Amino acid sequence: xxxxxxxxxxxxxxxxxxxxxxxxxxxxxxxxxxxxxxxxxxxxxxxxxxxxxxxxxxxxxxxxxxxxxxxxxxxxxxxxxxxxxxxxxxxxxxxxxxxxxxxxxxxxxxxxxxxxxxxxxxxxxxxxxxxxxxxxxxxxxxxxxxxxxxxxxxxxxxxxxxxxxxxxxxxxxxxxxxxxxxxxxxxxxxxxxxxxxxxxxxxxxxxxxxxxxxxxxxxxxxxxxxxxxxxxxxxxxxxxxxxxxxxxxxxxxxxxxxxxxxxxxxxxxxxxxxxxxxxxxxxxxxxxxxxxxxxxxxxxxxxxxxxxxxxxxxxxxxxxxxxxxxxxxxxxxxxxxxxxxxxxxxxxxxxxxxxxxxxxxxxxxx
Numbered sequence: 158x159x160x161x162x163x164x165x166x167x168x169x170x171x172x173x174x175x176x177x178x179x180x181x182x183x184x185x186x187x188x189x190x191x192x193x194x195x196x197x198x199x200x201x202x203x204x205x206x207x208x209x210x211x212x213x214x215x216x217x218x219x220x221x222x223x224x225x226x227x228x229x230x231x232x233x234x235x236x237x238x239x240x241x242x243x244x245x246x247x248x249x250x251x252x253x254x255x256x257x258x259x260x261x262x263x264x265x266x267x268x269x270x271x272x273x274x275x276x277x278x279x280x281x282x283x284x285x286x287x288x289x290x291x292x293x294x295x296x297x298x299x300x301x302x303x304x305x306x307x308x309x310x311x312x313x314x315x316x317x318x319x320x321x322x323x324x325x326x327x328x329x330x331x332x333x334x335x336x337x338x339x340x341x342x343x344x345x346x347x348x349x350x351x352x353x354x355x356x357x358x359x360x361x362x363x364x365x366x367x368x369x370x371x372x373x374x375x376x377x378x379x380x381x382x383x384x385x386x387x388x389x390x391x392x393x394x395x396x397x398x399x400x401x402x403x404x405x406x407x408x409x410x411x412x413x414x415x416x417x418x419x420x421x422x423x424x425x426x427x428x429x430x431x432x433x434x435x436x437x438x439x440x441x442x443x444x445x446x447x448x449x450x451x452x453x454x455x456x457x458x459x460x461x462x463x464x465x466x467x468x469x470x471x472x473x474x475x476x477x478x479x480x481x482x483x484x485x486x487x488x489x490x491x492x493x494x495x496x497x498x499x500x501x502x503x504x505x506x507x508x509x510x511x512x513x514x515x516x517x518x519x520x521x522x523x
Contacts, residue, residue, distance in 0.1 A: 161342045170522070172225040174233045176341050184234050186270055193270040200265040210499035211272065212512060213259040213279065217491050220290045221250045221258055222327045223282030226320070227275050228521055235267045244518035249286075249327050257515040262499070272495045279493040281317075282324040288486040289328025291464045296480055298471035304479045306347070307333040308459060312484040321487065349376065349407070355384040362391045363398050370402065379405040379457060386410065387417040388438060389445045396451040405455035405478065408442070410434050412461055434458050436475040443476040457481060 160176045163169045180187070186194045200207070224245045232238045241263035252258055258279070261268055289307065296303040307325040310318060315337070322338025333339055335346040350369055358365040366380045378399060382391040392406045410416055412433035418441055419431045429437055439456060446454050458470075459481030467480055498512040499505060506512070 159342070171228055172341070174229045177226050177229050179230060179233055183230070183271075183274070188274055189270045190273050193272055197266045197270045200269065205264060205266060207265065208263060208501055209265050209269075209497050210260055210262045210512065211269070211495050212257050212498045212510075213275065213493055213495045214255050214257055214513070215252070215279070215283065215491050215493045216254045217287070218254065219252050219283050219491050220286040220328055221246055221252045221279075221283055222248045222286035222324045223279040224248050224259065226278050226282065227259065230271060230274060230278070231261065231268055232523060234271065235263075237267060239523045240264075241267060241523075243521040245521055246515075246517060247519070248282075250517070255513070257513045257518065258493075260518065265497075276493045276495055280489055280491055282320060282327075283493070284489045284491045285321050285324035285486055286328035287491060288464070288488070289325045289330045292462075292467060292480070292482055292486065293329040295464045295467040295471060298468060299474065303477060304332055305330050306457075306459070306479065306481040307338065307486065308481045308483040309487050310334045310338070310483075313487050317487075325486065349379040350381045352381065352384050352409075355381065360385055363394050366395050366399065366403075370399065377404040378402050379407055379455075381409060382406045383408050383410040383416075385417075386414050389416075389418050389442050392442055392454075393445060393449060393451075396446060396449065396454055401453065403451075403454055405457050406442075407457040407459060407481070408434050408439065409458075409460045409481075410438070434460050434462075436470055436473045439470075439475045439477060455479065459483075461485075 160169065160172045164172060225248055228243060228245060231241065231243065235241060241261060243261050245259045246252065293305050296305055307322065307330040309321055318335055318337035319340040322333050323341040325333060326342045333346055334348055339346055350365060355362055355365045358368065362380060362382060362384060370378050380395040380403065382388050385391055388408050388410065396403055410433050414433065415431045416438055418438060419426060425437065429435065439458065442456060455478035456476060457479040458477050462480055462482045463485035470477055496506060496510045498510055504512055
C-alpha cells in the first residue's frame with residue numbers, strides 16, 4: 158500500500174521518505190550551495206547554541222505543493238530533527254503573495270544547508286500544481302469540467318516524472334501519461350496510440366486501430382487521427398469501422414500544418430488561423446461525426462495547449478471533451494525564498510525582510 162492511501166485514511170499526516178526516496182548524498186551537502194555548507198561549519202564553530210527561525214514565502218497566487226517532501230527532507234537529514242520546531246501549510250493549500258508557508262526554528266547547523274533544496278522543491282512542485290490547477294479551471298469555463306491529461310513525459314528529464322506527477326495530482330489531474338507519474342499517488346499511467354503505431358501500419362489508421370483494439374480489448378478505444386493530416390476523413394473511417402467500440406478520437410495536428418479539410422473548403426479561410434488544432438477544425442469534426450450518427454465519439458485535443466489556449470477554445474464553445482497538456486505545465490514560474498528572520502526569539506533579519514506570522518500554519522510533529 159502506498160503512503161498516500163494511509164494519508165487519505167488519516168493514518169499518517171504527511172508523506173515521508175518512504176515515498177520520496179531521497180539521494181543519501183544530501184547529508185554530505187552534495188546538492189547544497191557551498192556557501193551554505195561553509196555557513197553550517199561557521200555556525201557550529203561560533204554560534205552552535207543559537208536558535209534561528211527560517212521563513213519561506215513566494216510572490217504569486219498559487220497552489221502550494223512540496224511541503225510533505227520538504228518536511229521529509231528535514232526529518233531525514235537533520236542530525237536531531239526532534240529538536241526542530243516546524244510549522245507548515247499543506248500540499249494543496251491556496252496561498253497568497255508573501256504569505257508564510259513554512260517556518261523552521263532550531264540551530265542553523267541542523268538544517269540551514271538545506272535552504273536551497275527546500276526553495277527548489279517548493280518552486281517546482283508549486284509551479285506544476287498551480288499550472289495544472291489553472292488549466293483545469295480554464296477547461297471548465299463552459300460550465301462542464303473537462304478532463305485534462307498530464308502529458309509532460311517528453312518535456313523534461315524523465316527522473317522528474319514522479320514528483321511532477323504528484324504535483325499535477327495536487328493541482329487536480331488524475332489522468333497522467335506514465336506509470337512513473339503515478340508513483341507517489343496513483344496506480345498506472347494511461348494512454349492509447351502514438352503516431353509511431355500508425356507509421357508501423359504504413360499510415361493505415363484503421364489497421365493500426367484494429368491492432369490496438371485486438372491487443373488491448375479492455376481499453377477505451379481512442380484513435381489518433383491526424384497522422385495523414387486529414388482529421389475528418391480518418392475520424393469517419395475509424396468511426397464507420399468500429400462503431401460503438403470507438404470511444405473517441407484524438408487530434409494532435411502540428412502547428413506548422415493546415416488540415417486537408419480546409420484545403421478542400423478554402424472559402425472558410427481568411428478569418429482565423431487554420432494551422433494546427435484550431436476551433437474551426439474541431440467544430441467541423443463534431444458536425445461530421447454527428448451527421449453520421451457518431452454522437453458518442455468524444456474529441457480529445459493535444460499539441461501546444463496551455464491555459465490561455467484552452468480558455469480561447471472554451472470561450473468559443475469548441476466541442477472538445479478532453480485536453481492533453483504537456484510542456485506548458487512544467488515551466489518553473491514560481492520561486493520561493495527562505496530567510497532567517499528570528500535569532501534566539503528576537504527579530505533579526507536582512508533589510509526588507511521580517512517575521513510574518515501566519516495563523517494558518519500547523520505545527521508538524523516529528
